[in-house]
Every structure is written in structure tokens, then in C-alpha cells.
Amino acid sequence: MKNIFNNKSEKHFNIGEASKISGIHSKMIRHYETIGVLVKVKRSDSGYRLYNEIDIHNLIFIKQARELGFSLEEIKKLLNLWRNKKRSSFDVKKLAMAHIEKLNHKIAELKMMKNSLENLVDHCQGNDHPDCPILEAISIKK
Structure with missing residues (x-):
């Protein structure tokens, strides 16, 4: 700067x-x-x-x-x-490593979401018919 x-x-x-x-x-x-x-x-x-x-x-x-x-x-x-x-770099590194672990968890969640959505898109005809597995999957109560 x-x-x-x-x-x-x-x-x-x-x-x-x-x-x-x-x-x-x-x-x-x-x-x-x-x-x-x-x-x-x-x-x-x-x-x-x-x-x-x-x-x-x-x-x-x-x-x-x-x-x-x-x-x-x-x-x-x-x-x-x-x-x-007078800080210890260990404390900084520990905090950063914990953050990396959270990021890795979030990345895994996002990959699962992406895979699920890609699967739904692959099964959607994308034509003039109203049937769509994407909407069906979203509308199902869990």
C-alpha cells in the first residue's frame, strides 16, 4: 500500500x-x-x-x-x-488452520450440492412438457 x-x-x-x-x-x-x-x-x-x-x-x-x-x-x-x-505465531497459525478446515468442509458441501444439481439437470428433459425432476426434488418434504 x-x-x-x-x-x-x-x-x-x-x-x-x-x-x-x-x-x-x-x-x-x-x-x-x-x-x-x-x-x-x-x-x-x-x-x-x-x-x-x-x-x-x-x-x-x-x-x-x-x-x-x-x-x-x-x-x-x-x-x-x-x-x-508479543503474540505467538502459533496462535495465528492455529486460527488460520481452523479456518482452512471450515473452508474444506464448505467446499465439500458445495461439491455435493453441485453434483446433486447436475444429476437433476441431466434428468430434466428441458422441453415443452411440465414434468421436471428439478422442481420435483425441490418440492419433496424431507
Whole structure:
């Protein structure tokens, strides 16, 4: 990431600027603050949120962790580990490995869904007749 913070004094950004820099919608930024993923930020005398360099880096961290599929609870843990300079990389690796296991489980579920749907599509005539095994399979109570 290029250095957008070239001033010696601390620069503050409003929520629109923070959103543009981080790539996170302003509503999501507010949500992350409300649920405690992002720590409460400073406010101006008028009550507007003011984001500093650390806040922006935290937002970018959150966005990149979300892109890897981490849950908000996992991101809270990752942020705490990231901020803790005395952390053990074992803890980070353990969290990432648990996430990989969840991803593998989800991939297996998606493959089963895909195979089931492909089977139904193969048996659907796809013509002008109303009979369709896809709709029949979906409508069956389990």
C-alpha cells in the first residue's frame, strides 16, 4: 500500500475518506464499530467520526481478512493478535488452520450440492412438457 500519511502531524479522515481508502462501505465501517470489530474512533466537536492512520490500517486489515473468508469473530481475534507484538505465531497459525478446515468442509458441501444439481439437470428433459425432476426434488418434504 502506498503511504497516504506523509504529514508529520496526525492526519484525520472522515468516514467517506476512510471508506474510499479502505474499500469498505461507510455503513459497514459504522457496523464494525458498533459490534466492536473496529475500536471506537475519535469524534470531532460536531460528532463526526475521525479516522487516523491506525484506524485506516485496521479497516484495510478487516477488508483483507473478510476477503479470505474469516468471520467477524475470527477477525476480532486476528486484530488482537496483530496488535499484540508479543503474540505467538502459533496462535495465528492455529486460527488460520481452523479456518482452512471450515473452508474444506464448505467446499465439500458445495461439491455435493453441485453434483446433486447436475444429476437433476441431466434428468430434466428441458422441453415443452411440465414434468421436471428439478422442481420435483425441490418440492419433496424431507
